[in-house]
Amino acid sequence: MIDFSLTDEQKALQAAARKYAKEVVRPEAARHDESGEFPRAIIAQAFELGLMNMTLPAGLGGVDLAHIDQALLVEELAWGCSAVATSIVANDLANLPIELGGSEEQKKRLLPSFSEKLRFASFCLTEPGAGSDVAGLSTTARKVGDEYVLDGAKCFITNGGVADQYTVFASLDRSLRHKGIACFVVEGRPQGLTVGRHENKMGQRASNTVALTFEEVVVPARNRIGAEGQGFEIAMKTLDNSRPLTAAMSVGIARAALEYSLEYTAQRRQFGKRLDEFEGVQFMLADMATDLEAARLLVYESAWLLDQGRRNTLVSSYAKRFAADMAMRVTTDAVQLYGGYGYMKDYPVEKLMRDAKLIQIYEGTSQIQRLVIARELIR
Numbered sequence: 001m002i003d004f005s006l007t008d009e010q011k012a013l014q015a016a017a018r019k020y021a022k023e024v025v026r027p028e029a030a031r032h033d034e035s036g037e038f039p040r041a042i043i044a045q046a047f048e049l050g051l052m053n054m055t056l057p058a059g060l061g062g063v064d065l066a067h068i069d070q071a072l073l074v075e076e077l078a079w080g081c082s083a084v085a086t087s088i089v090a091n092d093l094a095n096l097p098i099e100l101g102g103s104e105e106q107k108k109r110l111l112p113s114f115s116e117k118l119r120f121a122s123f124c125l126t127e128p129g130a131g132s133d134v135a136g137l138s139t140t141a142r143k144v145g146d147e148y149v150l151d152g153a154k155c156f157i158t159n160g161g162v163a164d165q166y167t168v169f170a171s172l173d174r175s176l177r178h179k180g181i182a183c184f185v186v187e188g189r190p191q192g193l194t195v196g197r198h199e200n201k202m203g204q205r206a207s208n209t210v211a212l213t214f215e216e217v218v219v220p221a222r223n224r225i226g227a228e229g230q231g232f233e234i235a236m237k238t239l240d241n242s243r244p245l246t247a248a249m250s251v252g253i254a255r256a257a258l259e260y261s262l263e264y265t266a267q268r269r270q271f272g273k274r275l276d277e278f279e280g281v282q283f284m285l286a287d288m289a290t291d292l293e294a295a296r297l298l299v300y301e302s303a304w305l306l307d308q309g310r311r312n313t314l315v316s317s318y319a320k321r322f323a324a325d326m327a328m329r330v331t332t333d334a335v336q337l338y339g340g341y342g343y344m345k346d347y348p349v350e351k352l353m354r355d356a357k358l359i360q361i362y363e364g365t366s367q368i369q370r371l372v373i374a375r376e377l378i379r
């Protein structure tokens with residue numbers, strides 16, 4: 001049987017997140033977009049409200065949300081501002097490798113502090129020479145006694161300039177490609193770790209994005225997550241878990257764009273009529289709403305599979321690909337419906353269009369999602 005109704009707990013979570021997004025996030029979103037200032041105070045309130053570190057299990061101080069609940073929460077956060085949502089979800093992306101691949105000792109040592117105070121973490125996979133081609137990464141890890149020494153460069157790392165902990169993927173033997181990769185947790189800012197400048201981005205401008213350089217950074221062997229050579233698998237499992245959330249973010253952005261479009265076309269008059277009285281405009285609104293709903297259903301299915309303990313690689317790539325492309329279309333149409341005003345920063349929809357673009361790029365581009373989908377279909 002299929003049931004799309006929400007439980008009372010889910011409705012309460014959604015309402016709390018919506019209230020936070022409306023009253024705390026939205027009023028500050030344009031200012032942070034303009035300045036690019038990291039919204040620490042805004043995120044601190046999410047932390048106080050229990051709207052952060054959503055993947056953290058209860059036994060480790062977390063709120064223990066089901067995957068479907070996490071998706072509901074992220075849609076609301078992104079409806080408020082996707083730069084805030086990305087900064088919040090980046091913590092989960094960084095901690096998921098530990099949650100999914102760490103030993104009990106590592107989980108107890110490296111995760112509970114995130115529920116005790118406001119801390120940030122970064123997931124460090126992408127490199128200047130290895131973006132989509134993750135197996136080609138060139139950051140190296142050398143075992144020296146009871147430690148590993150990391151050398152290399154990472155780029156476009158979310159939360160990288162504000163993080164208290166870094167989850168880093170590095171190769172022990174580059175000739176082995178994906179089989180040579182291992183996952184490490186770097187605590188704090190050890191000697192040899194250099195943080196680059198905050199990138200000046202098109203959209204999601206307030207999320208912190210930096211390059212990182214690792215020069216002889218020493219990591220204790222007890223901070224290696226999983227076995228040597230298991231890093232690639234851990235990264236892919238992490239992405240299977242995070243893609244429903246990234247897709248949910250697209251749904252939140254698109255929902256905001258649709259709502260603004262409905263409001264605007266109801267009050268703007270041309271040719272003696274409201275815009276929403278024109279069939280051409282109605283068709284655009286209808287397509288926006290239909291695509292949004294279809295994306296939301298894929299988000300729910302990809303999260304539901306995880307809640308059933310089932311593999312969701314195919315459906316999470318369907319969700320990420322479809323939702324990201326949908327958000328780009330819907331936000332572009334919202335700008336179109338606002339006409340010249342849509343192109344102005346005084347109106348909210350141009351920000352949504354810039355913000356949506358990122359989701360087609362990070363955590364695997366829309367092309368890479370298609371590759372994953374095709375591989376899953378063919379195998």
Ligand SMILES: Cc1cc2nc3c(=O)[nH]c(=O)nc-3n(C[C@H](O)[C@H](O)[C@H](O)COP(=O)(O)OP(=O)(O)OC[C@H]3O[C@@H](n4cnc5c(N)ncnc54)[C@H](O)[C@@H]3O)c2cc1C
Nearest residue numbers: 123124125126131132156157158209361362363364365367
């Ligand atoms: C704001 C921002 C935040 C980010 N945050 C993080 C983060 O926190 N942690 C992290 O590790 N990374 C992060 N990333 C990196 C992001 O995941 C990569 O940018 C992305 O995976 C693409 O890699 P690339 O930029 O090197 O592009 P490339 O891999 O060089 O791709 C360039 C183009 O070629 C296409 N392409 C590549 N290979 C193929 C192929 N086989 N078939 C068809 N088309 C292909 C791509 O789809 C793309 O259109 C972030 C990026 C941005 C912009």
